[in-house]
Amino acid sequence: xxxxxxxxxxxxxxxxxxxxxxxxxxxxxxxxxxxxxxxxxxxxxxxxxxxxxxxxxxxxxxxxxxxxxxxxxxxxxxxxxxxxxxxxxxxxxxxxxxxxxxxxxxxxxxxxxxxxxxxxxxxxxxxxxxxxxxxxxxxxxxxxxxxxxxxxxxxxxxxxxxxxxxxxxxxxxxxxxxxxxxxxxxxxxxxxxxxxxxxxxxxxxxxxxxxxxxxxxxxxxxxxxxxxxxxxxxxxxxxxxxx
Numbered sequence: 513x514x515x516x517x518x519x520x521x522x523x524x525x526x527x528x529x530x531x532x533x534x535x536x537x538x539x540x541x542x543x544x545x546x547x548x549x550x551x552x553x554x555x556x557x558x559x560x561x562x563x564x565x566x567x568x569x570x571x572x573x574x575x576x577x578x579x580x581x582x583x584x585x586x587x588x589x590x591x592x593x594x595x596x597x598x599x600x601x602x603x604x605x606x607x608x609x610x611x612x613x614x615x616x617x618x619x620x621x622x623x624x625x626x627x628x629x630x631x632x633x634x635x636x637x638x639x640x641x642x643x644x645x646x647x648x649x650x651x652x653x654x655x656x657x658x659x660x661x662x663x664x665x666x667x668x669x670x671x672x673x674x675x676x677x678x679x680x681x682x683x684x685x686x687x688x689x690x691x692x693x694x695x696x697x698x699x700x701x702x703x704x705x706x707x708x709x710x711x712x713x714x715x716x717x718x719x720x721x722x723x724x725x726x727x728x729x730x731x732x733x734x735x736x737x738x739x740x741x742x743x744x745x746x747x748x749x750x751x752x753x754x755x
Contacts, residue, residue, distance in 0.1 A: 536587055556713065562711045564579065567579075568735060570656060577655070579702070583629045586629045588627055589631065589704070590699060590700075593606070593666070593700065595696070604697075611648070620652070629653070630653070632652060633655050634654070666700045666711070666714055739751060
């Protein structure tokens, strides 16, 4: 059976005038959400920072490098904590999809113009990262943090015995995933002033949905992302997230 043979429920069918009235009402709600997001982003720009005291090291194409090295001479650094699964020795499909969608020359040129470096970091062995980059045709900065505390300290990897460095994250992140051990969808943002690096921001899971281009497109469609957590009418296609 092909997808075109599957019959799902349909939204209510109305006249053009009725649709326009409902669309205008929804537009007002969308504008409220946009203004609320603007206020949230303004607060994010005013969030205090924490000085990084630990000397983190990473393995890259030129050998061992430090956290300041990842900035590549720019002042701001956004780290994509690229999810890695030891079993079955693979990278996250969602992280890979985002890299395929966004990480191109035009994107990095725009980030560069705003003094931002984007770098991926994974717990995977560096030779495995190189293998993945070669197979995918990726050319963005991608480092290994294998054997270090980096992912654990910033709560991108949860492990009961190791999430101890930044306890201000623990109640907000670790407690939400009680018993879970492994990588989470995560981003961390750093700012460098001279030789000093500060941790400015981190976000996880649903807090990063807006970065996935395909989700933004799907959110415009009648059936949405088609994931089981969504509030959709009965009869809409749905499946488990990442299913």
